[in-house]
Amino acid sequence: MNSKNTIARTTFLCAVAFALASCATVTKPGSDVTLENLRSFEISFVDQFAVPGKRFDAAAFDAKVAEGNAKFQDAIKNEKFKARLPVLKDLANQFKAEAAHLRKKASTGKITKSLAAEMKRDINDNFDNATAKKTE
Amino acid sequence: MPPRRKQNKPPKPRLKKQKKKSELDSVLDQINDSTVADAKKELQDLLADAKGNSATFFQQNAQKLEERLVLLSKGELDQDDFNFFVENQKRAAQIFIDSQRPQEQERAERLTIHVLEVAATKIVPVLIAAAL
Secondary structure (H helix, E strand, O other), X not given: OHHHHHHHHHHHXXXXXXXXXXXXXXXXXXXXXXXXXXXXXHHHHHHHHOOOOOOOOHXXXXXXXXXXXXXXXXXXXXXXXXXXXXXXHHHHHHHHHHHHHHHHHHHOOOOOHHHHHHHHHHHHHHHHHHHHOOOO | OOOOOOOOOOOOXXXXXXXXXXXXXXXXXXXXXXXXXXXXXXXXXXXXXXXXOOOHXXXXXXXXXXXXXXXXXXXXXXXXXXXXXXXXXXXXXXXXXXXXXXXXXXXXXXXXXXXHHHHHHHHHHHHHHHHO
């Protein structure tokens, strides 16, 4: 009986937490959500390809870069806040520069742990600066 | 056997409190090339100035540059990586400078783009040569 109550209470609390989290996502400006999605994509891109000792898969790499470029272009096309367009364009260019550097290093087996860590550090800083900017 | 008595050692003379050396200072100490002495001093002064500034961007830029110079000296980043990160930082710095008031832009430029260029063009080549 007691364990049933505990399960019911835990389920209820989880449902409340989930509902609150959903509300937060829905009420967040769409533009911020897009930026967060782009950030996650870029971080996972580095996690996937900036791995010391990993064999470089050119086809997979190019496919991921094309996917990333398309995501940035979509974000630019759908951005409602004009003031954020230059920020998005800048982030798109940064992604291209990052992909070019990563390709050069990964294809020659010169990836280090520090390179991956510093790349992710720059990505996070760039997106933090972008989201901090006013959207009006 | 009589119990050993602790000897009263004379107190050590207290050393004057010195500024703790940063990891970058130790890296720069390895450069003995006198032709870059001015550049070394300029880099250290600009980094200290930037880190003491209230604007987070200056501090963040200086911190990153300092840590990447240390990583380079340890061989954990190569010159190509370092230059890539410097270009990234310069791009971000230019956006920051453009957002500053006109009378503050020159100083902002010195504490960001200029310090990055001093490191990339004057310090890094000597650090790399010293490591070979």
